[in-house]
Amino acid sequence: MNTPDAIVALLKAVPYFAGLSPDALKTLAAGCHSKSFGAGQVVFMEGDPCHHLYILESGRVKFCRMNAEGREQILRVFDRQGDTFCIPSAFSTERYIVNAMAMTGTRLRVLDVDTVICALGTRANPILAQTTPGLAVNRWGYIVADEQTGMTSLPGVFAGGDIVTGAATVILAMGAGRRAAAGILDYLGVTREDRVPEEASCQA
Numbered sequence: 453m454n455t456p457d458a459i460v461a462l463l464k465a466v467p468y469f470a471g472l473s474p475d476a477l478k479t480l481a482a483g484c485h486s487k488s489f490g491a492g493q494v495v496f497m498e499g500d501p502c503h504h505l506y507i508l509e510s511g512r513v514k515f516c517r518m519n520a521e522g523r524e525q526i527l528r529v530f531d532r533q534g535d536t537f538c539i540p541s542a543f544s545t546e547r548y549i550v551n552a553m554a555m556t557g558t559r560l561r562v563l564d565v566d567t568v569i570c571a572l573g574t575r576a577n578p579i580l581a582q583t584t585p586g587l588a589v590n591r592w593g594y595i596v597a598d599e600q601t602g603m604t605s606l607p608g609v610f611a612g613g614d615i616v617t618g619a620a621t622v623i624l625a626m627g628a629g630r631r632a633a634a635g636i637l638d639y640l641g642v643t644r645e646d647r648v649p650e651e652a653s654c655q656a
C-alpha cells in the first residue's frame with residue numbers, strides 16, 4: 453500500500469475525496485504518511501489538538517470514552533479499508549473529541565491538516581424555479597408554500613423544510629412534512645374519519 457497508485461486508490465475510496473480529479477488525488481497522496489500501531493496502542497487522546505485526518509488502511513480502531521464510573525464505553529469501531537475519522541474534530545473543535553485505540557495491528561494513512569474549510573452551500577438551487585413554470589418562489593429563491601397545508605402556488609404540489617424556510621432545523625422540516633401530509637390528504641379529499649390514526653401509521 454506504499455506505492456503512489458495504491459495510496460491514490462485508497463483516497464479515491466474515501467467518499468469525501470470521491471469527486472476529486474486524479475491530479476488533486478495525487479497531490480493529497482503525496483501529503484499523506486503512514487503510521488502503524490500495535491494492538492492496544494493509543495492513536496490519540498480526547499482533548500489533544502487535532503491536526504490530522506486518518507484513513508484506515510488495515511486493522512481496527514475503536515473510539516471510546518470513560519464513563520462516570522471509569523468504565524470504557526466503545527462509541528464506534530472502524531474496520532473497513534478507507535474508513536476516515538476525525539472529520540468533526542478537524543472541521544470544528546480542532547481537538548479530538550474521543551480517545552482512539554488500535555484493537556489489532558493497524559495501519560493508518562495520515563493526512564496533515566492545518567486548516568479545513570467547510571465548502572457547503574445551503575441556498576436554494578435556482579434550477580428549481582427556472583424549470584418549473586408557475587412555481588412561486590420568494591426573493592431568496594425559496595418556494596412559497598401555505599403555512600398550514602404546505603401547498604405551493606401549483607395546485608397539488610406541496611413543499612416544506614429548508615426549501616421553504618431557508619436553512620433551518622430537522623425538527624422544523626419534520627413538522628412541515630407532517631403538515632404537508634395532512635394538507636395532501638385534505639387536497640385528495642380523504643376525510644378525517646378515513647385516515648389511519650397517526651399512532652397506527654407510525655407502528656406499521
Ligand SMILES: Cc1cc2nc3c(=O)[nH]c(=O)nc-3n(C[C@H](O)[C@H](O)[C@H](O)COP(=O)(O)OP(=O)(O)OC[C@H]3O[C@@H](n4cnc5c(N)ncnc54)[C@H](O)[C@@H]3O)c2cc1C
Nearest residue numbers: 572573574577612613614615619620621622623624625626
Ligand atoms: C452542516 C450542517 C449541519 C447541520 N446540523 C444540524 C443539527 O445539528 N441539527 C438540526 O436540527 N439541523 C441541522 N442542520 C439543518 C438540517 O440538516 C436541515 O434543516 C434539514 O436537513 C432540512 O431537511 P429537508 O428535508 O428540508 O432538506 P434536506 O435534508 O436538505 O433534504 C432535501 C433532499 O432533497 C434532495 N434533492 C435536492 N434536489 C433534488 C432533486 N432535484 N431531485 C431529487 N432530490 C433532490 C437532496 O439530495 C436531499 O436529500 C444542519 C445542516 C447542515 C448543512
